[in-house]
Amino acid sequence: MSSLVMSLPDGYALLGAEEKLEALWARVSEDPYAEGALPTRVPGPWGRRKLFSTEWNRGSFELSGDELPADRPKLVHTYGACARVTLKITAPHPYTGIFAKGGAALLRFSDAKGGGAFMPSIALKFMVSGKPSQNLLALPNDYREKGDLRCFSSVYCNATVPAKELDSKLVQGAFEKAAKALGGTRLHAVYLPLHHLAGMSADGAAVESAVVPDRVEFHPTEEVKRACPDARDFRVSLGRVPSGIKLFDVRGAAKIDTKAEPMGEVWLESGFVASRYGDERLFFAHDVGPKAATPH
Template sequence: MVPLYLVLSKAFFICGFSIGRVPFVFSVQLDLDAYQLPDNDYQDDLSVLTRHVAPTLPLPRLLSLSPLSRDYESLPAWIKQEILWRNIAAKPYQSNALPTECHKPPVSDQLFNQSFVIMSFKMSGDEFPMDRPKLTHTYGSSGKVLLQIFPNSSYTGVFKAGALIPGIIRFSLGPCDINNPSFKPSFAMKLLVDGKPSENIFTFNIHGTDGQGDDRNVFSLPFSTFRPASLDPNVTKILTVQHEALKLLPGGDCHRPLDENRLPVYDAAAVSTDTKKVKAPTLLRFLPNAVVGWDSKSKLDYRVNLSKVRPNSLLYTVAARKTEDGRDQIIGKLWLMSQLVASEYQDRKLFFKHSPRSC
């Protein structure tokens, strides 16, 4: 029996050994309370934040495998983040050879198939369980993030006061065509939880699927979990299919989004929380840090510009609303912990499950 490694931190430990060529890994996970700052701590230094919970030693190569192992979900959040990140960063595209080719019929016609659309709500896991094409948000860039929740938050789950939640962010464009006359950026964020499935948040810029015109800066406008109705007839056709597909979800009204333009975060607020005590924001808004942006008239592929954003940068200030028309309450910050990488893994394998529950 040969010991392989030992990783210790305030949040968890994981150790492993091998017998012959067969590796064994076991771990002890702690709950969300392990990922918390002291009361009244509005720490504004990412290096200090990550010292509270991040692993103190490099992880073994054993854990950077794809497809993900059957035991992957039971691992601590920070380990899962590192596994996904290593897969994302393993084979990046060359900046002068970024893919741009879009799916064509009959593959692209699946956007109008309700059974195909609804699988985004029904499938589970952090990787696609099957060879499923990304027909929208086809190409993007991903990196590690840390969601920092301030002590003033009145919400629960991953939005609990003082929480520090590791995650993966993926920026992409709604349409596949990166040369679309109207730039339509958005991001999905995977929040990783100890020993449990990840929770995923989807956002759009405040102009929604109609985009921000010829402004090519991803960080020009706030992003929100709600989007305005589209005026583009081509987009409206797709959204109509999504609207009808939501009716296929089992359960009552609380088990599905209000509609295709309002993406709930209830499931994220329900993590490690008694069902009778869940307090979820009605919507989230992500207010960009203008410093990390670039010239709105840039001719570079947006993925090249994203790759230039420095690790440890503040990406967004996070605001929550109790009602759709309510006031923004600043409840946290979203930090970038790595470079943003465009790669085949995050374009084809990385999966963000749509959360159905709205109440």
């Protein structure tokens, strides 16, 4: 893939949340691929060897901003499709920060593996006025059937089952080591923490006494399952989903092993766009989690 120049406007980091979303969405949606020319080539085993390096994986946590530097290719989640969405809080719950009020976000569906094995994932980017965005990353919460190419056949969750394949196990271990090297803590290996989201509001105000869900689940609605056709390329399927429908029912659990209860909904506010910018430059930073062990 050829590189794109960094293109967000000067002073982007200091903009208000809504202005940031408008600027980022403009970049994502201005250069869509033609449907018949969707790229499919992903890094091979030699190119992906860096994923086993704790040092390389530190960049996923330490890089700031919403764009990748030109010299850092996406070795996983290489291809995807993005859309504007709104998280609506529809049920009472105790969680704070972004979870308290919800709001507009950028959603990216991507394939975590590529090369014939489809492992869908979702990432939500919530803009924060004058501060870095807050990102929520989620994977299927259970093992998928081999050959399943559907985007909405899985529940997505920040706490998921460990990988079965050796290479994926090694990558997961390297990410966990990178987080620990940066002082973060984990409840278990395949866990993407939510403390940063509960500790920050969209206006940039920090939450003094954050209440954090250990687990958030995204349950696809029957409406979106009907609206998303089966296609051999998930980006084509997503491109057929009309805006204005509910994608997910959202549930939260206070502890990792307790039942998740209803808390909100994710609604689609645009069509899905597969674009070069979304694949080469759009960046969803990982969070290391709390710096000290918290009781659970």
